[in-house]
Amino acid sequence: xxxxxxxxxSKPEKVYLYGTCLVNSFSxxxxxxxxxxxxxxxxxxxxxxGQTCCGQPAYNAGxxxxxxxxxxxxxxxxxxxxxxxxxxxxxGGMMRKHYRELAPEDDQVAAFARRIFEFSEFLVHCLQVQxxxxxxxxxxxLHTSCSGRRELGIHDTGVALLSQLSRVDxxxxxxxxxxxxxxxxFSVKQADISSAMVADKGQHLNDTGxxxxxxxxxxxxxxxxxHLEYAQRDLRGLHLASYLRERTKLEGxx
Amino acid sequence: MATTKxxxxxxxxxxxxxxxxxxxAPVSAAPxxxxxxxxxxxxxxxxxxxxxxxxxxxTARLQTVVTDVLREQGATxxxxxxxxxxxxxxxxxxxxxxxxxxxxxxxxxxFNEVEVGITSAHCALAATGTLxxxxxxxxxxxxSLVPPCHILLxxxxxxxxxxxxxxxxxxxxxxxxxxxxxxxxxxxxADIQQTLAYGAHGPRTLVVIILPQ
Amino acid sequence: xxxxxxxxxxxAKAALADPVIRxxxxxxxxxxxxxRQGVFPEQAEFKALQACAETIKQQALDDLPQLLELLEQxxxxxxIQVHWAESAQEANEIIDGLIDQHDGTQVVxxxxxxxxxxxxxxxxxxxxxxxxxxxxGEYIVQLAGExxxxxxxxxxxxxxxxxGQLFHEKVAGVDYTTDVDTLINIGRTQLRERFMAADIGxxxxxxxxxxxxxxxxxxxxxxxxxxxxxxxVHIAVSGIEKVIASLQDTPPLLSLLTRSATGQIITTYFxxxxxxxxxxxxxxxxxxxxxxxxxxxxxxQAYADEQFRxxxxxxxxxxxxxxxPVYTRIGGxxxxxxxxxxxxxxxxxxxxxxxxxxxxxxASSLCGACxxxxxxxxxxxxxxxxxxxxxxxxxxxxxxxRGAGSARxxxxxxxxxxxxxxxxxxxxxxxxxxxxxxxxxxxGLVKTPWNKGRATPRPAPKTLNQLLKHxxxxxxxxxxxxxxx
Ligand code: SF4
Numbered sequence: 001x002x003x004x005x006x007x008x009x010s011k012p013e014k015v016y017l018y019g020t021c022l023v024n025s026f027s028x029x030x031x032x033x034x035x036x037x038x039x040x041x042x043x044x045x046x047x048x049x050g051q052t053c054c055g056q057p058a059y060n061a062g063x064x065x066x067x068x069x070x071x072x073x074x075x076x077x078x079x080x081x082x083x084x085x086x087x088x089x090x091x092g093g094m095m096r097k098h099y100r101e102l103a104p105e106d107d108q109v110a111a112f113a114r115r116i117f118e119f120s121e122f123l124v125h126c127l128q129v130q131x132x133x134x135x136x137x138x139x140x141x142l143h144t145s146c147s148g149r150r151e152l153g154i155h156d157t158g159v160a161l162l163s164q165l166s167r168v169d170x171x172x173x174x175x176x177x178x179x180x181x182x183x184x185x186f187s188v189k190q191a192d193i194s195s196a197m198v199a200d201k202g203q204h205l206n207d208t209g210x211x212x213x214x215x216x217x218x219x220x221x222x223x224x225x226x227h228l229e230y231a232q233r234d235l236r237g238l239h240l241a242s243y244l245r246e247r248t249k250l251e252g253x254x
Numbered sequence: 255m256a257t258t259k260x261x262x263x264x265x266x267x268x269x270x271x272x273x274x275x276x277x278x279a280p281v282s283a284a285p286x287x288x289x290x291x292x293x294x295x296x297x298x299x300x301x302x303x304x305x306x307x308x309x310x311x312x313t314a315r316l317q318t319v320v321t322d323v324l325r326e327q328g329a330t331x332x333x334x335x336x337x338x339x340x341x342x343x344x345x346x347x348x349x350x351x352x353x354x355x356x357x358x359x360x361x362x363x364x365f366n367e368v369e370v371g372i373t374s375a376h377c378a379l380a381a382t383g384t385l386x387x388x389x390x391x392x393x394x395x396x397x398s399l400v401p402p403c404h405i406l407l408x409x410x411x412x413x414x415x416x417x418x419x420x421x422x423x424x425x426x427x428x429x430x431x432x433x434x435x436x437x438x439x440x441x442x443x444a445d446i447q448q449t450l451a452y453g454a455h456g457p458r459t460l461v462v463i464i465l466p467q
Numbered sequence: 468x469x470x471x472x473x474x475x476x477x478x479a480k481a482a483l484a485d486p487v488i489r490x491x492x493x494x495x496x497x498x499x500x501x502x503r504q505g506v507f508p509e510q511a512e513f514k515a516l517q518a519c520a521e522t523i524k525q526q527a528l529d530d531l532p533q534l535l536e537l538l539e540q541x542x543x544x545x546x547i548q549v550h551w552a553e554s555a556q557e558a559n560e561i562i563d564g565l566i567d568q569h570d571g572t573q574v575v576x577x578x579x580x581x582x583x584x585x586x587x588x589x590x591x592x593x594x595x596x597x598x599x600x601x602x603x604g605e606y607i608v609q610l611a612g613e614x615x616x617x618x619x620x621x622x623x624x625x626x627x628x629x630x631g632q633l634f635h636e637k638v639a640g641v642d643y644t645t646d647v648d649t650l651i652n653i654g655r656t657q658l659r660e661r662f663m664a665a666d667i668g669x670x671x672x673x674x675x676x677x678x679x680x681x682x683x684x685x686x687x688x689x690x691x692x693x694x695x696x697x698x699x700v701h702i703a704v705s706g707i708e709k710v711i712a713s714l715q716d717t718p719p720l721l722s723l724l725t726r727s728a729t730g731q732i733i734t735t736y737f738x739x740x741x742x743x744x745x746x747x748x749x750x751x752x753x754x755x756x757x758x759x760x761x762x763x764x765x766x767x768q769a770y771a772d773e774q775f776r777x778x779x780x781x782x783x784x785x786x787x788x789x790x791x792p793v794y795t796r797i798g799g800x801x802x803x804x805x806x807x808x809x810x811x812x813x814x815x816x817x818x819x820x821x822x823x824x825x826x827x828x829x830a831s832s833l834c835g836a837c838x839x840x841x842x843x844x845x846x847x848x849x850x851x852x853x854x855x856x857x858x859x860x861x862x863x864x865x866x867x868x869r870g871a872g873s874a875r876x877x878x879x880x881x882x883x884x885x886x887x888x889x890x891x892x893x894x895x896x897x898x899x900x901x902x903x904x905x906x907x908x909x910x911g912l913v914k915t916p917w918n919k920g921r922a923t924p925r926p927a928p929k930t931l932n933q934l935l936k937h938x939x940x941x942x943x944x945x946x947x948x949x950x951x952x
Contacts, residue, residue, distance in 0.1 A: 019931045019932075023931055024900065024930045024931040024932055025900050025903065025904065025926045025927065025930055026924055026925075026926055026927060027927060028927050028929060028930060028931035028933075028934050029927075031931040031934075031935070032931075032934065047935045047938045049893065049932070049936070050893035051893075051932060052889070052890040052891075052893060052896040053890050053896075055890070057886070058883050058886060058887065059852070060833060060852060060855075061855060061859075061879075061883065062828075062852060062854075062855025062856040062857075062858065062859045063856075063859065063880075063883040063887075064856055066883045066884065066886065066887040069887050069891055070886075070887055070890040070891060073890065073891040101849070146832070146833075146834035146835055146836070147833075147835070149835075150834070150835035150836075150838070150839055151835065177836070178792050178834075178836070179792045179832045179834035179836065181792070181832055182832060183831065183832025183833055183834065184832075184833075185829070186829065186830075186831065186832045186833070187832075187916075187917055188915060188916045188917055189829045189916075190476070190479070190793075190826075190829055190830050191916035191917065191919045192476070192479060192480045192483055192919060193479055193483065193793055193796060193797060193830065194832070194919075195919040195920035195921060196483045196796050196920075197792055197793075197796065197832070198920065198921065199920055200796075222924040223921065225924070226917070226921035226922045226923070226924055227920055227921050227922075229921075229922035230920055230921050230922045231920075257550045257551045257552070257557075257561060258551075260551040260552055260553045260557055260763070261539075261551035263553055263763075264535075264551055264553060264707065264761075264763045264767060265532045265535065265536070267763075267767035267770070267771070268531050268532040268535075268707075268767060268770060269532045270771075271767070271770050271771040271776075272529060272530075272531060272532060272770075284516065284519045284718060284719040285512065285515040285516055285519065285719075287718075300732075304735075352751070355751070356744075356751045356752065357697070357751060357752035357753075358699075361663060361697070362663065365659060365662075365663045381732075382732050382733040383732075383733075384733055384737075389750070389753075390748055390750060391748045391749045391750050391751065394750065394751045394752040394753075395692075395696045395750075395752050395753050396696055396697065396752045399689060399692050399693065399696060400693075400697075416718070417717075417718040417721070418715065418718045421714060421715060421718070422715070426679075426714055427678055427679055427713065427714040427715070430545075430679045430680075430681055430714070430739065430741040431741065431748075432545075432740070432741055432742040432743065432744065432745075432746050432748075432750065432753060433738070433739065433740055433741070433742075433753060434739040434741070435692075435736065435737070435738050435739065436733070436736065436737035436738075436739075437735065437736060438733050438734070438735055438736075439735050440735070441687070441688055441689040441735060441736075442687050442688070442735055443603045443604075443651060443687060443688045444620075444687075444729070445602070445603040445604035445607065445620060445621070445622055445688075446603070446607075446622070446625075446627055446630055446647045446650055446651065447491075447494075447495075447625075447626050447627045447630075447647065448494075448495055448498045448499075448620075448623075449627070449647040451647050451648050451650075451651040453651070453652075453655065454603055454651060454654075454655060454687070454688035454689060454690070455601070455655060455658065455659075455662075455688045455689040455690040455692075455693055456688065456689025456692060456693075456735070456736070457689075
């Protein structure tokens with residue numbers, strides 16, 4: 001694993017938010033919740049227009065040229081020198097790690113990659129947030145995406161945030177480190193294997209007895225929630241940003 | 255010959271591809287195996303964990319100890335390496351040398367009749383609970399392999415911390431014998447449903463006798 | 468019973484539907500993962516050892532042509548005869564020729580993936596020569612008329628009941644039993660006869676040390692020792708990438724291999740063979756001849772590409788398959804290749820060409836579990852992604868990989884082009900996402916492979932981009948769009 005030592009800046013004045021294509025289309029509340037949390041920490045949140053997709057789907061499918069073009073269009077949206085907070089571990093892995101593989105010679109790409117922070121790591125390492133839990137007692141389990149875990153090393157930050165919630169009991173599910181089976185085009189090209197994997201993941205999450213699970217990746221969650229709905233289970237997942245906002249009962253601007 | 259042609263073809267392809275400039279990234283030294291506080295104890299406990307029987311005894315008591323082991327095994331046909339018999343003549347009381355000739359002459363006896371083979375250990379490695387065997391003219395390779403029970407005699411002072419230490423200290427690379435062998439327990443397998451079973455093909459029983467100086 | 472990589476999807480589907488296979492692999496993988504975990508208590512120590520091993524193998528590859536020549540020189544000096552084979556066919560011919568030369572009738576074999584790769588048993592069988600597998604797992608698999616499903620534990624797909632039944636059916640006079648000691652003892656008894664009678668022994672090689680001309684074999688059972696000690700001819704078969712520079716490279720590699728493979732700090736036997744009987748002193752046993760057959764079989768193709776060269780660092784520990792969520796569910800046979808699992812997915816295209824192995828690079832969620840445990844740090848997910856690229860290439864691109872471009876689908880290429888077009892034009896992307904959002908009630912009606920066990924996700928009525936439309940980049944903190952929520 002080529003986990004670099006990540007240098008975290010101290011708290012900036014402003015941050016960019018990268019919503020990701022899945023949050024944009026499937027869960028815009030995640031974006032609003034993340035903004036509310038960041039603003040509550042006194043940050044100005046910049047949300048540049050023109051955000052589409054980080055390019056990972058094409059990159060994973062083996063269409064690197066297409067991915068590079070899209071990557072370039074996205075990088076151009078973030079001219080300022082502020083950190084870019086991203087609402088997905090796998091898109092974060094794409095932007096931090098794979099952009100540089102697509103353009104290995106380009107120093108600007110490297111500099112861009114260094115500004116990428118996944119939401120939970122930004123909250124923990126740059127903002128050192130202190131969360132006040134205002135919710136009812138609850139058990140919850142955490143699914144960290146594989147890229148988040150292995151490319152960015154953010155499983156710990158998810159745990160750190162949830163552990164701050166005094167009335168939340170964080171339960172680990174069996175095979176927590178095992179993939180949910182999403183994998184982008186894998187879920188379609190190898191649908192049988194993928195659905196066997198998500199069936200197991202759904203089972204293991206469900207076995208915790210929790211009503212909800214938390215994740216920082218909508219890719220995994222579309223997959224897992226899709227399975228849970230199909231299997232007619234009550235368990236559902238929600239994004240860490242939404243969960244934290246709910247627990248801290250932060251009022252937003254809306 | 256075809257193989258000469260193949261050799262040239264393979265090497266040519268490799269040469270065409272290898273950058274040529276061998277910009278030797280220095281081999282990051284292997285992290286040193288921690289020096290053990292009590293190597294002997296570590297060694298013994300690992301061997302035992304690996305299902306070997308370990309006996310520490312004074313040289314004077316060797317014959318008695320071996321006799322006890324043989325009785326326990328119910329062994330009647332016992333063969334000791336000549337190297338062992340030369341060093342411990344008293345063992346001729348309980349073990350015989352191999353018949354003369356080469357393996358072709360005594361292979362069937364070794365497979366079908368010999369119950370115990372006694373050989374020497376060249377040295378040992380504490381970190382992994384390992385015995386180093388160095389077969390040769392006076393200690394055939396098969397004697398530590400074919401009989402169902404293998405007794406190994408080890409001098410305590412030949413215990414090294416780990417493989418690298420032994421290899422460097424004794425300068426193995428300068429002259430490797432035709433065969434050198436690390437043994438860390440009796441033969442075993444977990445090929446059936448991950449269940450450990452001893453005596454897969456080699457000795458089922460390994461007895462290590464550690465002698466002082 | 469012969470599976471093929473071209474039927475990967477069907478084979479995978481069948482395996483997924485087989486509860487015994489599912490249970491056998493899940494149980495075995497859990498066991499092996501646990502064992503490995505137990506011997507790498509500290510990640511820092513693993514990382515240090517891994518860095519060292521990676522450099523050792525990397526350097527050996529950088530110097531590969533020189534090291535192979537040095538290996539040949541030193542082996543020859545030691546009395547080991549070296550043969551070179553460009554293809555599986557050539558390797559088989561060499562081995563068959565050696566057997567004939569010695570009028571060999573009884574051939575025994577130690578566990579060797581290289582000989583599986585060249586399908587030596589079939590080749591010899593077609594020439595009326597029986598080659599008996601002696602590793603317990605391989606023996607079981609051979610009795611069943613199957614192939615190994617794992618590179619370290621060949622019979623891992625069978626449980627004790629299945630093996631008991633197999634022995635009962637195939638070995639004369641054996642009653643059905645599930646007692647593992649009894650079963651192993653049956654195998655032992657059967658095979659001892661074979662060792663004694665054999666005139667040719669064939670093994671693989673774990674490390675070939677150039678500096679000393681030494682062939683190293685790692686094993687627990689002792690069959691490798693039998694095969695390389697008792698018959699009068701020992702033939703060792705090795706891929707060209709097994710060569711390492713010096714004897715001092717072996718301790719870290721050995722330690723990583725056994726710990727990664729089976730969670731042992733060392734195996735029962737580590738056998739270093741530097742010559743036949745009596746080469747130096749008047750020994751009384753050991754093979755009278757030792758031969759080393761060095762095989763290319765697609766390796767020089769991988770070598771020619773800087774990225775794919777890394778696949779040649781592999782020490783065949785099997786940790787990548789043990790930790791692979793796909794392998795864990797479909798088992799080894801579904802891949803239809805000699806080397807299953809992640810390592811098989813990245814090397815089989817070089818051995819067989821991409822035409823036949825197109826499905827393999829797609830059979831991964833790129834979760835990275837394999838890379839995380841690989842003792843020589845092979846970036847498996849990256850290489851899978853690279854192979855996907857290679858198999859999608861258009862005609863215009865030239866590449867050294869056999870069968871590149873063979874999976875190209877005009878439709879898929881068009882989809883990604885259109886996707887790129889839209890993603891680079893926010894207005895167009897906005898139109899598409901808004902249309903999809905409007906069509907949300909209809910989306911559930913479209914059935915795709917995704918719907919195998921999954922409901923279709925529903926887009927939100929409004930996209931985040933719409934909701935934040937007026938949030939100017941930097942000047943307007945609250946943004947008018949929040950009211951839309
Ligand atoms: S690729 Fe790595 S983990 Fe897989 S078998 Fe090879 S060395 Fe082991």
